[in-house]
Amino acid sequence: MPFVWNVPAASDQVITTQPDDYLVAINAVIVANSGGAGAKWEVALYNSSSPKYIILRRKNGDPGRIIIFGQNGSTPNAAATYGSPTASILYVGYSATSTVNTADASYLSGAPLAASDYMPGMRCMPQAAATWRVNYAEHDDGVVILFSETSNGLGSFGAGELVEDLAAAPVSAVWGNGSGSGLQWATTNNLSGSLIPSAVGADASYSSTNAGLLLRTGGVNRQAFRAQSLATGVAAKLDNLSGTIAYFLPILLVFHNSDTTLNIAGKMRQIGFGPLCDRETSRSGGGINAYGHQASSSGTADPGIWFVDDDI
């Protein structure tokens, strides 16, 4: 059964000190919007002093916590992050079962959420001081946060049950776009960028600078990879030029693990390849809404990342 994305209004936020100001911006935007109709997640705690972090919880009271953490000049503990931790970087982590509203342990000394299903943080922010447009897309099971800036690209990261397996069962995920300052999803028209990496590597090869998608299946955290790329020029065809119909293609995934049991994890849940778009593009057709995001505020050079209110 498809869900409906909630995409609140965007807000311009000045980023100077990294990553502290990112936390300030995320807190501001979610606090401003979490009281709105259709809002799904809210800030459980914004800890603005060391160790700095934001915990997000479901408004309906269900278990599950997203933690966004990082601090200028500080390096997280290795248990807090996937891959080698780096100083002054923002990470996102997730627990599907946690019910705590504060970090159980400082990410500077351990994992920030002590739940046994804690998914360690993926690096999740571009690196540029600028005024960034900040918004997010959320549903009952997850949140994707979007920072866009016309010169520096689009950062996308999120956590929750953002993936589904072949049986359409939700799969927990954390997703970060790594260290690139550009929109890695769409820096080329064939989407060969690495917001969701397609170059399958050993888990051990993941470094904190990579973009990455981490899944939790079978009680294990596993790195996932994008199985298909959009062919050159196709994005322009994903639009009916009458402007009423857009088409979306699923983002199929395979995942890697160390026990040589290979499988397809499935696909992103209602997140797809889509037409060329501006940032904060909203489309409606046949009673179905979709929300496109990319870095440009005026161009349509790249396909966007699309959140679709229907199964794809």
Next chain:
Amino acid sequence: MPAFTWHVSAASDQVISSNFADDTLAAINAIVNAGDGDPGAVWEVANYASTSPKSVLLRRINGAPGRIIFFGQQGSTPNAAAVAGTAAASVLYVGYSATSTSNTPDASFLSGAPLAASDYIPGPRCFGVTVADTWRFSYAEFEDGLYVLPSSYTQNALGVSGAGDLIEDIDGNNVGACMGSGSNNSLNWCTTVSNSGAIIPATIGTGYTGSTQAGLIVRYGGANRSAYRATSIAATAILPKLHNTTTNKAHFLPVPLVFDTSDVVYSVLGKFRQVAFGPICRRETVFTDADGVSAYGHHCDLVPSQSGFWFVDLEV
């Protein structure tokens, strides 16, 4: 749409001389005649014209309308109405009509369209079988269509050409199509590990123009349109991930399509019906997974290293 079961014929070695088009027609006639008595066989030869104008006309064994025609002749050039793009001499083409009930070509392909039905889909060049050698032929068929698969390990080549309702649109409706792997002598589907080859073109163009191109022509909204593959396998390393060797599960990825139109209204056409990207394989690979689902993979490498062209007995 319920999944159907492919019938994949036994393979047969056929000697192809320098009369490529003529001999390839003879080979298609031979293998379909040999396979049409198999359990699960769907199509049979309605007419094999071995003298000018040469063609093999296929019909459904159950008598339902619809005709597939392979045609071409050494030294002769078809009429423009018979083919998609510019016609070339000594080349084999495939055409299709979803409604024809004719058991002989309605008009010579040298002077008109080989099937006169108003829904005739002129096809692209079928294969790159242009080297005199012994080629392995087989075919895969289902109720609504048929693919012929010539291959050669010595030439490191595989061609794929088919016709019928091979495609479904985004709403699950069947779509008539003709496809051919063009003039290249190798399997374009797999010549690059990223599957960026052109057995189904992935680079959007202005429509199928040439006899040497691989192509996919679909009939949609009463018009014949060129179609393009919308995605490629993202990276070489994805391919080994499409087979779980521990549980004997293979995974197949759909081949989504977009089509090009002259009226600048673009649409996603849909995808191939149960034809998919799949694991690394050799030709004539029969795979049955742990759940009893069968699939049939084809590729030209003697030592398999790249993604095959897979026919899957399951919706993909």
